[in-house]
Amino acid sequence: xxxxxxxxxxxxxxxxxxxxxxxxxxxxxSTIVGVYGVASLLVVSFIWILSGRLGKIRKIDxxxxxxxxxxxxxxxxxxxxxxxxxxxYKDKTANYIAEVWKEYSxxxxxxxxxxxxxxxxxGITSVLEGPASLLAVYAIASGxxxxxxxxxxxxxxxxxxxxxxxxxxxxxxxxxxxxTFYYYAYYIGANFxxxxxxxxxxxxxxxxxxxxxxxxxxxxKTKVR
Amino acid sequence: xxxxxxxxxxxxxxxxxxxxxxxxxxxxxSTIVGVYGVASLLVVSFIWILSGRLGKIRKIDxxxxxxxxxxxxxxxxxxxxxxxxxxxYKDKTANYIAEVWKEYSxxxxxxxxxxxxxxxxxGITSVLEGPASLLAVYAIASGxxxxxxxxxxxxxxxxxxxxxxxxxxxxxxxxxxxxTFYYYAYYIGANFxxxxxxxxxxxxxxxxxxxxxxxxxxxxKTKVR
Numbered sequence: 103x104x105x106x107x108x109x110x111x112x113x114x115x116x117x118x119x120x121x122x123x124x125x126x127x128x129x130x131x132s133t134i135v136g137v138y139g140v141a142s143l144l145v146v147s148f149i150w151i152l153s154g155r156l157g158k159i160r161k162i163d164x165x166x167x168x169x170x171x172x173x174x175x176x177x178x179x180x181x182x183x184x185x186x187x188x189x190x191y192k193d194k195t196a197n198y199i200a201e202v203w204k205e206y207s208x209x210x211x212x213x214x215x216x217x218x219x220x221x222x223x224x225g226i227t228s229v230l231e232g233p234a235s236l237l238a239v240y241a242i243a244s245g246x247x248x249x250x251x252x253x254x255x256x257x258x259x260x261x262x263x264x265x266x267x268x269x270x271x272x273x274x275x276x277x278x279x280x281x282t283f284y285y286y287a288y289y290i291g292a293n294f295x296x297x298x299x300x301x302x303x304x305x306x307x308x309x310x311x312x313x314x315x316x317x318x319x320x321x322x323k324t325k326v327r
Numbered sequence: 328x329x330x331x332x333x334x335x336x337x338x339x340x341x342x343x344x345x346x347x348x349x350x351x352x353x354x355x356x357s358t359i360v361g362v363y364g365v366a367s368l369l370v371v372s373f374i375w376i377l378s379g380r381l382g383k384i385r386k387i388d389x390x391x392x393x394x395x396x397x398x399x400x401x402x403x404x405x406x407x408x409x410x411x412x413x414x415x416y417k418d419k420t421a422n423y424i425a426e427v428w429k430e431y432s433x434x435x436x437x438x439x440x441x442x443x444x445x446x447x448x449x450g451i452t453s454v455l456e457g458p459a460s461l462l463a464v465y466a467i468a469s470g471x472x473x474x475x476x477x478x479x480x481x482x483x484x485x486x487x488x489x490x491x492x493x494x495x496x497x498x499x500x501x502x503x504x505x506x507t508f509y510y511y512a513y514y515i516g517a518n519f520x521x522x523x524x525x526x527x528x529x530x531x532x533x534x535x536x537x538x539x540x541x542x543x544x545x546x547x548k549t550k551v552r
Contacts, residue, residue: 247541316472
C-alpha cells in the first residue's frame with residue numbers, strides 16, 4: 103500500500119492526477135534549460151553564418167531564417183517527441199527530451215496528463231508547422247514568391263495554437279502549475295516568444311503582401327491605360 | 328428521486344453527462360434547419376443583388392462576398408450566442424438559437440457539456456473571425472489591397488479551428504453523438520462546408536498573393552536595369 107502510494111506520487115498539480123509508473127526528473131533544471139539554450143544557439147549561429155555566405159540576403163531576412171530554423175527544429179524535435187510519446191513520464195533512461203517534458207509539466211501538468219487539447223495543438227504544431235518552418239528557411243534563402251504568405255500562415259497557426267493553449271487553461275481554472283515560479287517561468291515565460299515573434303512576423307508579412315498586391319493593381323491599371 | 332431523475336434526463340451521449348435544469352428541444356428539426364436555411368438564403372440573395380448593383384465586381388468575387396456574409400453572420404449570431412450563453416440548455420422560451428444548440432448537441436454533446444476546447448474554438452471564431460468575415464465582404468466590394476490576405480487569414484483560422492474540433496473529439500474517443508444519424512448529419516455534415524470552402528479560398532489567395540509578389544519582384548528588377 104505504502105509502496106503503491108509512493109510510486110504514484112509526482113510533483114504536479116492537481117495533486118490527485120493519476121500517473122502510474124511516473125519516474126521523477128533526473129537532470130537538473132539548469133542542465134535541461136542549458137542544453138536547450140546551447141543547442142538553439144548552435145542552430146542560430148550555423149544559420150547566421152551560412153546565410154551570410156549565400157550573399158545578397160538582407161540582415162532582416164537572415165534573422166528570420168535563424169528564427170524559422172530554431173522554431174522549426176523545436177516544433178519537430180521537442181514537440182514532435184511529446185506528441186508521439188504518450189508514456190514519456192515513465193521514461194527511466196534520462197532521455198533528454200522526456201526530461202524536458204517532465205520538467206515543463208511543472209508549469210503545465212496538462213502535458214504529463216496528456217490532455218486532448220494539448221496533444222491536438224502540439225500535433226498540428228509539430229507535424230504541419232515544424233516542416234513548414236524549415237521550408238520557410240529555404241524560401242527566404244532562395245527568394246521564393248511564396249516566402250511571405252508561408253511565413254504568415256505559420257505565424258498565424260502559432261498564434262492560434264497559443265490562443266487555444268491559454269484560453270482552455272483559463273476556462274478550466276488555471277490550476278495546472280506546481281508553483282507561482284513554474285507558472286511564470288515555464289507556462290508564461292517559455293511561450294512568450296511564440297506570441298511576440300509570430301505577431302511581429304504576421305504584421306510584417308501582411309504589409310509586404312498588401313504592398314505587392316497594390317503595386318500589381320497599379321501595374322495593371324497602367325497597362326490598361 | 329423519480330422526479331429528479333426525469334429532470335436530469337437528456338437525449339445526449341454519454342448518458343452519464345450531468346445537465347441539471349435541462350429543458351428539452353421544443354422546435355422540430357425541420358423548423359430549426361429550415362429557419363437557418365431560409366435566413367441564409369435571404370442573406371446570400373441580398374448580397375448577390377447588392378453586389379450586382381455596385382458594378383464591375385467579378386462573379387467569383389460576388390460569390391465570395393455571399394460566402395463571407397453568410398459565414399460571418401453564422402459566426403457572430405449563432406456561435407457568438409453559444410459562447411456567451413453557458414446556460415442555453417436551460418432555456419424555456421424556445422429561443423431559436425438556444426434550440427439550434429440543443430439540437431446540434433445531439434451530434435456533439437461537447438456543446439451542451441460546455442467543453443473548454445469547444446468554447447475556446449467557438450470564442451475565437453465568433454469574436455475574431457466573425458467580424459473579420461464581414462470586413463472581407465467590404466474589402467472585396469471596395470477592392471482593398473488587403474482583401475486576399477484577410478480572406479486567407481480567416482480561412483486558415485477556420486481550418487485550424489475545424490482541425491482542433493475533430494482531432495480532440497477523436498482523441499477523446501469520438502463518443503459525443505446520440506446516434507449514427509446525428510453523427511453524420513450534424514457533426515460531419517454541418518461542418519463539411521467549413522473544410523471545403525476555406526481550403527479552396529486559401530489555395531486561391533495563396534496563388535493570387537504569390538503572383539502579386541512575383542510581379543512586384545520583376546517590376547523592381549526591371550527598374551534596376
